[in-house]
Amino acid sequence: MTPSASKVAVTAGRVQPRPAGAGHPSVGGRRSFWTVRRRDNLVGYLLIAPQLLGSALFVLLPLGLVFWYSMHEWNVLAGTFEFVGRENYDRLLADANLREVLGGTALFSAGLVVLNLALALVLAILLNQRLAGTTFFRTVFFSPVVVSLVAWTIVWQFLLQDDGGLNGLLGVAGIDGPNWLRGEGTAMTSVIVVQVLKNVGLNMVLFLAALQGVPGQLYEAAELDGAGAWTRFRRITVPLISPTILLTSIITVVGSLQVFAQIAVLTQGGPGMSxxxxxxxxxxxxxxxxHFxxxxxxxxxxxxxxxxxxVAQWRMRRKWVFNET
Structure with missing residues (x-):
């Protein structure tokens, strides 16, 4: 065998290095601008362009306009639009009603989040069992989610009136029910319960999906080791569904801070400002x-x-959400 043939035989099984620029189309010996990576990037940008445009027009632009309007006094009736600088923010700090409003907002949000998440998790655990009729009850608990919010609230307004359906049922049992929507001690509770019953089905479905993703072998191994039901729930179920708990908590907190229709229909902010x-x-x-x-x-x-x-919930996820660092 000649030396040149021997060299070819030795290098035949090796992967030869690819020359720089190989595989890219070229014009006149120069590398083409539209490389494979740039074409892929362009396709990606085109696919997300509608979402980016929608976010810019319907999220970023309105946020900027709201901040701009906050530095003006806009009287629609008089047709005036006057720049006032920080006067509205000074008024915000001096508003005597704001503390009570923020207190009512915090009370409503806390009550809604705690009751909603707790009830949704309990329902999801019960409906995750292999029992007869679970499909029917899943439908029953999720149905209010797809019902019109205003229609749902109007029905509950009739039920919670002084002479409404709820007090009628209590009257059959010999109980004189209160005026749920006009009592300072019952109005906020009534609004919270109505909202919880409206949206608990959504969180229930999310928890149910998370529970069905927990491997059954973990429960079997824990049971063989002598772990009780509470220990299995605390050590296995909660950690493995903690990402879903984070998601539902963020959704519920944001939703509780944006509540409007229920208050407007049921109580109009009363009694007083409770x-x-x-x-x-x-x-x-x-x-x-x-006062725009x-x-x-x-x-x-x-x-x-x-x-x-x-942001606070997102940052705190590292301390309690499973597999987050």
Missing amino acids: TTVLVYYLYQQAFQFH GYGATLSVLLFAIVALLT
């Missing part, structure tokens, strides 16, 4: 009292609270 939450107070200032500049300032405050709570 059920006046921040969004309803914003509506009153802007559309009832025509101050209403925009309250919108900025609402955005700041939602953003702060969302």
Whole structure:
């Protein structure tokens, strides 16, 4: 065998290095601008362009306009639009009603989040069992989610009136029920319960999907080791569904801070201001009292609270969400 043939035989099984620029089309010996990577990037940008455009037009632009309006006094009736700088923010700090409004908002959000998540998790655990009729009850508990919010609220308004259906049932049992929507001690509780029953089915379905993704072998191994039901729930179920708990908590917190229709239909913020939450107070200032500049300032405050709570929950996930670092 000649030396050249021997060299060819030795190098025949090796992977030869690819020359730089090989595989890319070239024009006149120069590398083409439209490489495979750039074409892929262009396709990706084109696919997300509608979403980016929608976010810019319907999220970023309105946020910027709200902040701009908050520095003006806009009188629609008089047709004036006057720049006032930070006057609306000074008014926000001096608003005597704001503390009560924020307290009512915090009470409503806390009650809604705790009851909603707890009830949804309990229902999901029960409906995850292999029992007869679980499909029927899943449908029953999820049905209110797809019902019109206003229709749902109007029905409950009739049920919770002083002479409504709920007090009628209590009267059969010899109990004199209160005026649920006009008592200071019952109005907020009634609104919270109505909202919980409306949306608990959504979180229930999310928890149910998470529970069905937990491997059954883990429960079997824990049971063989002598772990009880509570230990299995605390050590296996909660950690493995913790990402879903994070998701549902963020969704529920944000939704609780944006509640409006239930308050407007059931209590109109009363009695007094006991059920006046921040969004309803914003509506009153802007559309009832025509203080659009101050209403925009309250919108900025609402955005700041939602953003702060969302970021706080997202940052805290590393301490309790499974497989997060």
